[in-house]
Amino acid sequence: xxxxxxxxxxDNTLVLGQRLSAWCGHAxxxxxxxxxxxxxxxxxxxTQLWLxxxxxxxxxxxxxxxxxxxRDAWDFRNLLLVEQPNRDxxxxxxxxxxxxxxxLAALTALTEHADAxxxxxxxxxxxxxxYHRERSTDTVIALGDGTEExxxxxxxxxxxxxxxxxxxxxxxxxxxxxxxxxxxPFDTHVTATLAEATLVRPDSDFAHMGGKTGVRHSExxxxxxxxxxxxxxxxxxxKW
Amino acid sequence: MVTTRASLDDVWGWLSEVPDPENPxxxxxxxxxxxxxxWQGDTLxxxxxxxxxxxxxxxxxxxxxxxxxxxxxxxxxxxxxxIAPPWTTDWLSNAGRAKLExxxxxxxxxxxxxxxxxxxxxxxxxxxxxxxxxxxxxxxxCTTCLEPFDYFKCI
Numbered sequence: 001x002x003x004x005x006x007x008x009x010x011d012n013t014l015v016l017g018q019r020l021s022a023w024c025g026h027a028x029x030x031x032x033x034x035x036x037x038x039x040x041x042x043x044x045x046x047t048q049l050w051l052x053x054x055x056x057x058x059x060x061x062x063x064x065x066x067x068x069x070x071r072d073a074w075d076f077r078n079l080l081l082v083e084q085p086n087r088d089x090x091x092x093x094x095x096x097x098x099x100x101x102x103x104l105a106a107l108t109a110l111t112e113h114a115d116a117x118x119x120x121x122x123x124x125x126x127x128x129x130x131y132h133r134e135r136s137t138d139t140v141i142a143l144g145d146g147t148e149e150x151x152x153x154x155x156x157x158x159x160x161x162x163x164x165x166x167x168x169x170x171x172x173x174x175x176x177x178x179x180x181x182x183x184x185p186f187d188t189h190v191t192a193t194l195a196e197a198t199l200v201r202p203d204s205d206f207a208h209m210g211g212k213t214g215v216r217h218s219e220x221x222x223x224x225x226x227x228x229x230x231x232x233x234x235x236x237x238x239k240w
Numbered sequence: 241m242v243t244t245r246a247s248l249d250d251v252w253g254w255l256s257e258v259p260d261p262e263n264p265x266x267x268x269x270x271x272x273x274x275x276x277x278x279w280q281g282d283t284l285x286x287x288x289x290x291x292x293x294x295x296x297x298x299x300x301x302x303x304x305x306x307x308x309x310x311x312x313x314x315x316x317x318x319x320x321x322x323i324a325p326p327w328t329t330d331w332l333s334n335a336g337r338a339k340l341e342x343x344x345x346x347x348x349x350x351x352x353x354x355x356x357x358x359x360x361x362x363x364x365x366x367x368x369x370x371x372x373x374x375x376x377x378x379x380x381x382c383t384t385c386l387e388p389f390d391y392f393k394c395i
Binding site for chain 2: 034042043045123134135138
């Protein structure tokens, strides 16, 4: 079932890449705008690798573009976290920090995968994501330990997104590595960062589920896909 | 037209004249993204590795490689993408690093930041942003001459 596991990785990077792209031209400062667009670009590039491999393994004549643009919400296997709306810059950066911290741990494990193609993509992506995590960590600290306004927004972002953390570590046979084993390194980095950011980890570890299995996506995914897919679906022969 | 197979040394030489579209002072060879060149029958196979997985210059680079080789009379060209081992700035040649600095882009360093300002050469530099105008660069500033500059990220 490596196809399902590959879709999970590729759909995460696709959905988050699309979400971040929406900041292009809207971020609070030019540098932030450029950074978010660059991170989106890395994630879309990784999507091409993961979904390209998924399509090849599936062997049904589809390619990365078919998978990205011609599947409906219930076929997507991304985490609920990445489909959550951008809202304000604080929510976007907190979502990025939580995802980057999981993503780096997952990719690091996948660099050792027995399948050479999977390991190769992970080795490529882990370099980019190391950089992503460094930046989102710095930003969470700067804004958390910033002004009263930025602190409150980051705490509220953390409270809002925390129920989507648990799904990242819910492991099953379709996963390409044991996700549950990534919880400890995730907690270590998050705890240290939140302490420095003067933010408080929510008490409840209640977790929404259903994104990576495709059983129950949030309503937000369909709206996002409608925007992302409208052009290739309306004009199937469109070329850049 | 060339009917015999060109020597691989010649091919490497021709590729050394193909500029990186985003940093045109250095060639695709100096950038370290050409991993191999080999004849397979009458087809020349060029193995290229991307710098960043989403780098939009990759498609342009492939077109330029192909155009440069066709201009030398090579008819059958196969470009092979190879992602492992992943590209690292360690593969950037020393000549390439010097050219980058002369072009006002601070070359990558293992220390994670530029050694000095490419404009005035002062070592008083600070980071503006971890990302820059292309995936391979970050934005820094010199606190002596006050000029901002690009730093070629070390990965």
